[in-house]
Amino acid sequence: MTDSPLTCKRILCFVGDIYEDLELWYPKLRLQEAGAEVVLAGPEAGQKYDGKHGYPCVSDAAISEMNSADFDGVICPGGFMPDKLRRDPKVLSLIAEFHAAGKLVAAICHGGWMPISAKVYDGVRVTGSPGIKDDLINAGAIWEDASVVVDRHFVSSRKPDDLPDFCTGMLQVLEG
Numbered sequence: 001m002t003d004s005p006l007t008c009k010r011i012l013c014f015v016g017d018i019y020e021d022l023e024l025w026y027p028k029l030r031l032q033e034a035g036a037e038v039v040l041a042g043p044e045a046g047q048k049y050d051g052k053h054g055y056p057c058v059s060d061a062a063i064s065e066m067n068s069a070d071f072d073g074v075i076c077p078g079g080f081m082p083d084k085l086r087r088d089p090k091v092l093s094l095i096a097e098f099h100a101a102g103k104l105v106a107a108i109c110h111g112g113w114m115p116i117s118a119k120v121y122d123g124v125r126v127t128g129s130p131g132i133k134d135d136l137i138n139a140g141a142i143w144e145d146a147s148v149v150v151d152r153h154f155v156s157s158r159k160p161d162d163l164p165d166f167c168t169g170m171l172q173v174l175e176g
Helices: 021-033 081-085 089-100 109-117 130-138 160-175
Strands: 010-014 037-042 048-050 056-058 073-076 104-108 149-151 154-157
Touching: 010 021, 010 081, 021 037, 021 073, 021 104, 021 160, 037 056, 073 089, 073 109, 073 160, 081 109, 089 104, 089 109, 104 109, 104 160, 109 130, 109 154, 149 160, 154 160
Parallel strands: 010 037, 010 073, 073 104, 104 154
Antiparallel strands: 048 056, 149 154
């Protein structure tokens, strides 16, 4: 797939127990289809994590071993997983580094909790699950109720039904 738009792009995607199945798999497969390499990083490398709806995912790598310089962007899927991962200092430092470098920071549904805790949303237009709307606003974000919001290198969406628009937004940012 040498002529694909995202050939040579590498994307980091977080995974952990009780991730939202579609919010991980749909973007992973869509970005791979466009030629990108997607690395699934969880608390442990080679560990099986179960999705909210029971779909398993085996991590490619450990979050602790990831380096933002090796990637062109990061995806923060939702589910219950973000509430645990946002407590990991390495997750937060990675997200902050992606932001500082102007690289893709994409979050869907409750995945927005991770960029909130990384303190990168101040003044950023975003959307997310209505359940974290107040958290987003309290973090300084500018809330919009839309299927996707793209603000510079930030892409956000509300729920699994928004995944086509979420992926389109990520592709726009990654293709420059």
